[in-house]
Structure formats: C-alpha cells, structure tokens
Amino acid sequence: MNDTTPRVRIRPGGIADAPAVLGMLDAAVVWMNARGNTEQWGTTPYSRKPGGTERVERYLTENAPHIAESDGTPVGALVLDSGPSPQLPIAPAGEPELYVRLLVSDRRRAGLGIGAALLAHAEEEARRAGVALLRLDCWAGGGGELVAFYERNGFTPVDSFVSGDWPGQVLAKRVA
Secondary structure: OOOOOOOOEEEEOOHHHHHHHHHHHHHHHHHHHHOOOOOOOOOOOHHHOOOHHHHHHHHHHHOEEEEEEEOOEEEEEEEEEOOOOOOOOOOOOOOOOEEEEEEEEOHHHOOOOHHHHHHHHHHHHHHHHOOOEEEEEEEOOHHHHHHHHHHHOOOEEEEEEEEOOEEEEEEEEEOO
C-alpha cells in the first residue's frame, strides 16, 4: 500500500448499500464511455436500465455482498454466489465454487487497488467456506483490458462465450 492507496475495510453488504452500489455502477458507465467503451455496459446509466435497480437489490439480498469502505464511505462492491448467472451460457464448474457475480469500484479511485483488495477478500471467503475454486466472468472486448486485470490478479482464462453480441470470458483461480 502506498501513500495514495486508500485504507480499505471490507464489511458484509446489504440492501442499505443499494444506492452506493448503483452510484458506482452509474459512474462506471460514464467512466467507460469517456474512454470510448460503449459496448460493455452501453451508454444508459445502470440505475436507469430496465431491471438494473432490481438486479442490484437481488444481489444484495440473495447473494453474499461485500462492501469496501474508505473512511466510512463505500468505494467498492463484491458479490459472491455459488455459481454463474443461469442466464449466461456458462458450463457448471463440476465442483463446489465461489463465483464473483459483481465487482465494481469507485471510478474516482481507479487504479488504487480496491478491486484487487476485493478479489483477495473473495479468496479469503472461498478458503473460509472450504471451496478450492473461485470463478468469474467478464467482458472480453475492448482489447481485453478487463481480462488482463483479472489475469494480473492471478486468474486464468478457462472458457469464452457470447451472450447476444457481448463477448465474455470465464476465468478461474485455484484457492489453496
């Protein structure tokens, strides 16, 4: 951690965190669009997409949400589940797993290690649960920058898929 890295505390999340998570998702759309990426999440703020708010509320009530805070302010969110979204064409792991269903960080703090801290927390959660496999899926377009982020955090590409016209990549990491 350097002098510019925020001190992050990760706590369990809940429905009260919905406005903060939606705010981070909306800001992520603006951030991506400003960098020319309109394909990953489109151009409509996440909170205004049909079903967007409801999806976040389900994540925060039906899954295992975790919120990263810096000085008491939410700066990131991680949602874990026992497998991928049933709406995606992703093959079952064939063994128990923890699956990252959502990872988002405050774009004003991009590059400060919040996403990496949340992924490390996901590994800890897998260990606590006695699960040896951590998987996730992400957008594989745009030159593969997001895939590269996960690879830098120890994940290995294991499968690719297409959902509509959205190219996706499944990545996995073994947890000791």
